[in-house]
Structures are given as C-alpha cells and as structure tokens.
Amino acid sequence: MRTDQKTHTRSFAILGLLLLLTAFANIHLGSIHIPSGDIASILTGHPSADKSWDYIVLNYRIPKAITAILVGSGLGISGLLMQTLFRNPLAGPFVLGISSGASLGVAFLLLGASLFGGVFAGLAQQSWSIALAASLGSFFVLGAVLLVVKKIRNTLSILIVGLMFGSISAAVINVLSYFSNAEQLQQFVFWSLGSLGNLSWKELALFTGIVAFSTVLLLRSIKPLDSLLLGENYAQSMGVALKKTRRILVISTGLLTGVITAFAGPIAFVGLAVPHLTKLIFNTSSHKILLPAVALNGALLLLVCDAIAQLPNSELTLPINAITSLFGAPIVIWLLVRKQKINV
Amino acid sequence: MSDVKKPTTTSILRSEQLAIGYCSKKGTHYVAENLNLRLERGQLVCLLGKNGVGKSTLLRTLSKTQHKLGGTIFLEDRELSEIDSSQLAQKMSLVLTEKIPESQLTVFELVALGRQPYTNWLGKLSSEDHQKVDTAIKQVKLEALSHRNYFELSDGQLQKVMIARALAQDTDLILLDEPTAHLDLHHTIEVFQLLKDLATKTNKTILISTHEVNLALALADDLWLMRPDKFVSGSTANLIESQDLQNLFPTEQLTFNEKLKQFVFRTQSTNTGLPSKK
Numbered sequence: 001m002r003t004d005q006k007t008h009t010r011s012f013a014i015l016g017l018l019l020l021l022t023a024f025a026n027i028h029l030g031s032i033h034i035p036s037g038d039i040a041s042i043l044t045g046h047p048s049a050d051k052s053w054d055y056i057v058l059n060y061r062i063p064k065a066i067t068a069i070l071v072g073s074g075l076g077i078s079g080l081l082m083q084t085l086f087r088n089p090l091a092g093p094f095v096l097g098i099s100s101g102a103s104l105g106v107a108f109l110l111l112g113a114s115l116f117g118g119v120f121a122g123l124a125q126q127s128w129s130i131a132l133a134a135s136l137g138s139f140f141v142l143g144a145v146l147l148v149v150k151k152i153r154n155t156l157s158i159l160i161v162g163l164m165f166g167s168i169s170a171a172v173i174n175v176l177s178y179f180s181n182a183e184q185l186q187q188f189v190f191w192s193l194g195s196l197g198n199l200s201w202k203e204l205a206l207f208t209g210i211v212a213f214s215t216v217l218l219l220r221s222i223k224p225l226d227s228l229l230l231g232e233n234y235a236q237s238m239g240v241a242l243k244k245t246r247r248i249l250v251i252s253t254g255l256l257t258g259v260i261t262a263f264a265g266p267i268a269f270v271g272l273a274v275p276h277l278t279k280l281i282f283n284t285s286s287h288k289i290l291l292p293a294v295a296l297n298g299a300l301l302l303l304v305c306d307a308i309a310q311l312p313n314s315e316l317t318l319p320i321n322a323i324t325s326l327f328g329a330p331i332v333i334w335l336l337v338r339k340q341k342i343n344v
Numbered sequence: 345m346s347d348v349k350k351p352t353t354t355s356i357l358r359s360e361q362l363a364i365g366y367c368s369k370k371g372t373h374y375v376a377e378n379l380n381l382r383l384e385r386g387q388l389v390c391l392l393g394k395n396g397v398g399k400s401t402l403l404r405t406l407s408k409t410q411h412k413l414g415g416t417i418f419l420e421d422r423e424l425s426e427i428d429s430s431q432l433a434q435k436m437s438l439v440l441t442e443k444i445p446e447s448q449l450t451v452f453e454l455v456a457l458g459r460q461p462y463t464n465w466l467g468k469l470s471s472e473d474h475q476k477v478d479t480a481i482k483q484v485k486l487e488a489l490s491h492r493n494y495f496e497l498s499d500g501q502l503q504k505v506m507i508a509r510a511l512a513q514d515t516d517l518i519l520l521d522e523p524t525a526h527l528d529l530h531h532t533i534e535v536f537q538l539l540k541d542l543a544t545k546t547n548k549t550i551l552i553s554t555h556e557v558n559l560a561l562a563l564a565d566d567l568w569l570m571r572p573d574k575f576v577s578g579s580t581a582n583l584i585e586s587q588d589l590q591n592l593f594p595t596e597q598l599t600f601n602e603k604l605k606q607f608v609f610r611t612q613s614t615n616t617g618l619p620s621k622k
Contacts, residue, residue, distance in 0.1 A: 222466060223460060223465060223466065227457050227460055229457075230454070230457065231444050233409045233440055237429075237432075237433060237436070238433050239431075239434075242429070285447040285448040286449075286453065288467065
C-alpha cells in the first residue's frame with residue numbers, strides 16, 4: 001500500500017509539471033510567433049516588447065489555454081462518473097448521447113428561430129442562453145438514459161440506448177437545419193466543430209464557476225463512487241444513499257457536459273478515452289486518486305490537441321473536434337483489443 | 345407484540361405478515377405471503393428450498409434491496425423501512441449472487457470497502473479499519489492474494505472475497521445468498537464452519553440461503569424451509585418430527601433419510617421423458 005501511495009504521488013508530480021509545461025507551450029505556440037521570454041514576462045505581469053503581443057496573449061491565448069484545461073478536465077471527470085455510474089467501461093458523455101443532447105439544445109436555440117419565431121432569435125445572441133440550452137439538452141438525454149437504464153440492466157443495451165438517443169438528436173438537428181437559413185446554419189456548424197478560442201474573460205468566469213461548482217458537488221461522492229464499483233445493491237448495503245448519489249452524479253455530469261458543450265462545442269472522445277488512459281497509468285479504481293488524475297490528464301490531453309490544432313507557425317487552425325477524434329478513436333480501438341485479452 | 349414467549353430483545357430480525365414478490369406492469373406477482381419470521385441473535389440459520397421458490401427474493405426483501413409487498417420487517421425492534429441505508433450498513437451486511445462489474449480493485453481494496461460505513465468522507469482507513477480488513481481476509485484464508493486484482497481470481501476465490509468484505513463490515517447480522525455456489529466441497533465446508541464459528545463465538549447472526557442441504561442440516565441452529573405452498577421454520581429435529589423435511593423436494597430421486605438425518609439420492613433409472621434406447 002505504501003509503495004502504491006508513493007508511485008501515485010510521483011505520477012501526480014510528473015503530471016502536474018507536464019501540465020505546466022504544456023500550458024506554457026500551448027500559450028507559446030500560435031499563428032504569430034512570440035518569443036518565450038516575452039510570454040514569460042506577460043505571464044508574470046510585465047509588458048512585453050510589442051503591445052499587440054500583450055493583447056494576443058492576455059485576451060486570446062491565455063483564455064484559450066484555460067478553456068482547454070477546463071474542457072479537458074471536465075470531460076474527463078464526467079466520463080469517469082458515467083463509467084462508474086453505468087458500470088460500463090465504454091460509457092462517456094459522447095457515447096451515451098449526452099453531448100448530442102447538448103447539441104440538440106443548442107440546435108433548438110440557434111436553428112429554431114425560423115420555426116419558433118423571435119423569442120429564440122433574441123435569446124440566441126446571449127452566450128449564457130447557449131449554456132442553458134446545452135445544459136437542458138444534456139440533462140434531458142441523461143435523464144432519459146437513466147429512465148431506460150432502470151428498466152434494462154444489460155450494459156450493452158445501455159450503450160445502444162445512448163447511441164439511439166444520439167441518432168434521434170441528430171435527426172431532429174437535421175430537420176431543424178433543413179428549415180433554417182444559411183446564416184443560422186453556419187453559426188451552428190461552426191459551433192459543432194468545436195472551438196476553444198472564442199471565450200471572453202467574462203464568459204470564462206461563468207464557465208470556471210460552473211465547472212468548479214460541479215466539481216465541489218462531486219467531492220462528497222468519492223466514497224459512494226468507490227462502493228458503486230461493486231454494483232448498486234452492494235453500494236446500498238454499504239450505506240450509500242443511492243437516489244441521492246445518482247441525483248448528484250447526474251446533476252454534475254449534466255452541468256459539466258452541458259456547459260462544456262455550450263462553450264466549446266460537442267468535443268468527442270475525451271470523456272471516453274481520458275478515464276481509461278488514467279486507469280492505465282495509475283492502475284487503480286479508487287476515485288480519490290482517479291478524480292484528480294482524470295482532471296489532470298484531460299487538461300493535458302486537450303492542451304496538446306489544441307496545440308496541434310493550431311498548426312504552429314501557420315495561419316490555419318483545424319477544428320479541435322477533428323483532432324480529439326483522431327487522437328481518441330485509435331485509443332478506444334486499442335482499449336477494446338486489450339480488454340479482449342484480459343477477459344479471455 | 346410483548347406477549348410472545350421469548351423476549352423480543354433476543355430476536356434481531358423479525359417480520360409480521362410479510363409478503364414478498366415483484367411488481368410489474370402486468371400486476372403484482374406474490375412469491376410468498378404471511379411470512380412471520382424470527383431470527384434469533386447468535387444463530388446460524390439456513391434457508392432451504394428448491395430453485396425458483398423465492399429464497400433470493402426473501403433475502404433481498406429482508407435486506408431492503410427489494411421492496412416488500414406487504415407486512416412489516418423489524419430490525420432490533422425498529423421498522424426496517426425507517427432505517428436509512430447508512431445506519432443499516434452498520435447493522436447488516438450482505439453477500440449477493442450478482443456478478444460485480446469490472447474494475448481494478450485489489451482484493452484488499454474490495455474487502456476494505458466493507459469499512460465504508462465507519463470511515464470519513466474520503467474513505468480513509470484508520471489502523472483499526474486496517475486491522476479488521478486484514479482479519480477478514482485471514483478468516484477466509486486469502487492473505488496470499490490480498491494485493492492481486494480481483495478479476496484475476498477464480499469464481500470461488502471471488503466468492504470468499506465477497507464473504508470477507510461482509511465480515512469486514514463487522515455487523516451483527518449477515519445475510520448470504522448462496523455463498524458457496526462456486527466453491528468445491530472442501531471450501532464449502534470451510535466457509536460453513538467459519539460462519540458457524542462466527543455465530544457461536546462472536547454472537548453474530550447469520551442467515552444463509554443454500555442448496556447444501558446436508559451441511560445445513562448438520563450445522564444450522566435453525567432451518568427455514570421455503571416451499572411454494574408454505575414456509576416453515578424450526579430446528580432439524582422439529583422439522584423431522586413435523587415431516588416437513590421429508591416433503592421439501594417433491595421428487596423420488598432425492599429423499600430424506602431419517603436415520604442418517606440427511607438427504608440421500610437414488611440412482612435408479614427413472615422416466616426422464618426421453619425416448620428410451622433400444
């Protein structure tokens with residue numbers, strides 16, 4: 001046990017250091033080259049050689065890096081929660097259709113204007129209303145999945161149900177797109193490609209607040225999460241108030257996924273892949289270790305993905321969603337192959 | 345309630361007019377009704393009955409994992425429905441038949457989960473908790489496997505881990521649903537003997553549903569017999585006298601031998617409904 005703890009502390013230290021380095025690299029890299037010395041001075045509160053550099057770093061690159069950290073850790077955490085709650089290694093906000101639900105909420109808001117009239121059009125201009133719509137959408141799908149899960153115990157069916165909810169959402173979005181005009185459609189398509197770079201400091205404050213709130217909610221659930229590893233009946237017999245725990249987990253996952261999807265678009269695979277990567281590194285199921293580790297790894301992964309998406313020293317930027325999928329899909333395949341080996 | 349012969353304080357669990365079964369859209373399916381059970385402190389009680397008669401349903405209902413359909417259950421004179429799960433966890437522990445989901449828990453960690461009702465919000469183990477977990481692992485003789493991942497274990501070893509987890513929970517009452525289902529005869533006897541010892545030496549009350557009828561007859565203080573038509577309880581001797589054991593299994597292959605006080609099975613060829621070889 002002692003050695004376990006030591007290796008965990010070391011892993012945390014290394015990951016923390018890596019996170020700092022990656023964050024710095026992420027801020028350093030971009031379409032305009034800014035010397036690292038100047039970045040360091042901006043970060044420590046001193047003006048750099050060029051005023052426009054100050055502006056770029058303070059109002060664009062730092063918010064983007066913070067967004068990447070929040071999105072990565074938030075999605076990682078919600079993926080971990082889903083995997084424990086649904087007792088399924090393949091669960092995650094994307095697989096269970098929760099991200100699609102958030103998309104659906106945003107689609108109603110952005111595309112629904114032509115169908116439902118002026119109220120939506122007015123609301124669509126507010127950034128908080130997108131967050132609200134996305135959260136409502138993810139709560140809706142998560143609630144529906146939970147209802148179905150009560151009826152069916154088979155874990156494979158749960159995933160299929162999640163996928164079905166995803167395709168229902170996609171279908172509704174298709175119908176909505178069909179009836180909306182080019183401008184609305186463009187706005188929605190850009191949103192759905194995912195982007196970490198569009199947040200003002202004000203929006204970032206709201207984002208941070210909600211992510212922090214859901215994380216604090218989770219702190220009390222660390223123990224119940226551990227006993228949920230043995231299934232709900234055992235968890236209850238060890239003193240877990242199932243209904244309350246389930247409610248807290250659903251609320252925090254819905255909030256996290258909703259607000260992340262709202263601000264950064266439906267980002268795929270991070271929620272699924274990060275918990276698995278973390279479990280491989282730390283080789284434990286204890287949520288006391290896993291929750292912070294997943295948050296660190298998620299932040300790290302998204303910072304790297306974002307740096308790649310920037311295509312350093314070029315004018316081009318790739319959609320972040322493409323990068324995470326390119327990164328994530330092979331990981332999932334590899335996991336499935338590896339899992340097969342364990343089970344046999 | 346107070347005019348029964350035995351003082352109520354000795355019975356740790358009892359039920360009045362308990363009805364068990366399932367609710368579904370098609371209606372309510374009663375598995376058993378009018379159950380008036382009593383579980384006395386410090387006893388090892390075996391619940392016997394054929395497959396599908398409702399043993400698991402009864403255990404699940406008594407442990408609040410499943411809703412009762414009627415009647416009342418009392419745990420130490422408090423109504424079970426009024427005890428919340430965190431209080432109940434310090435009084436009653438369970439070993440269930442369900443398969444546990446995949447995870448990377450080690451044997452030690454899994455058994456240590458049994459200490460959750462006593463640990464702080466982070467689940468930190470005190471030295472007393474550590475000691476109780478170690479003792480529980482020792483009792484089922486799995487010390488050598490303590491740091492292995494549980495998915496590396498055989499079904500039988502895992503069964504013992506789950507028993508150790510219940511022991512680590514250190515409750516007065518332990519309910520076990522077919523705890524020896526995956527064990528060979530040697531380990532089955534070992535587990536039964538361990539449970540018997542716990543009941544006599546530490547005054548724990550243990551209720552086991554089992555198909556090991558002969559072991560149950562030999563070791564149990566009391567037997568609960570579940571049949572589709574009725575529920576009877578009593579000591580082996582009582583139940584022999586009342587002819588209830590003789591009628592437990594409605595088949596000719598398996599009969600109760602009163603001299604041996606055991607079930608014996610006959611190997612004579614019977615009509616299996618299959619076409620006979622020519």
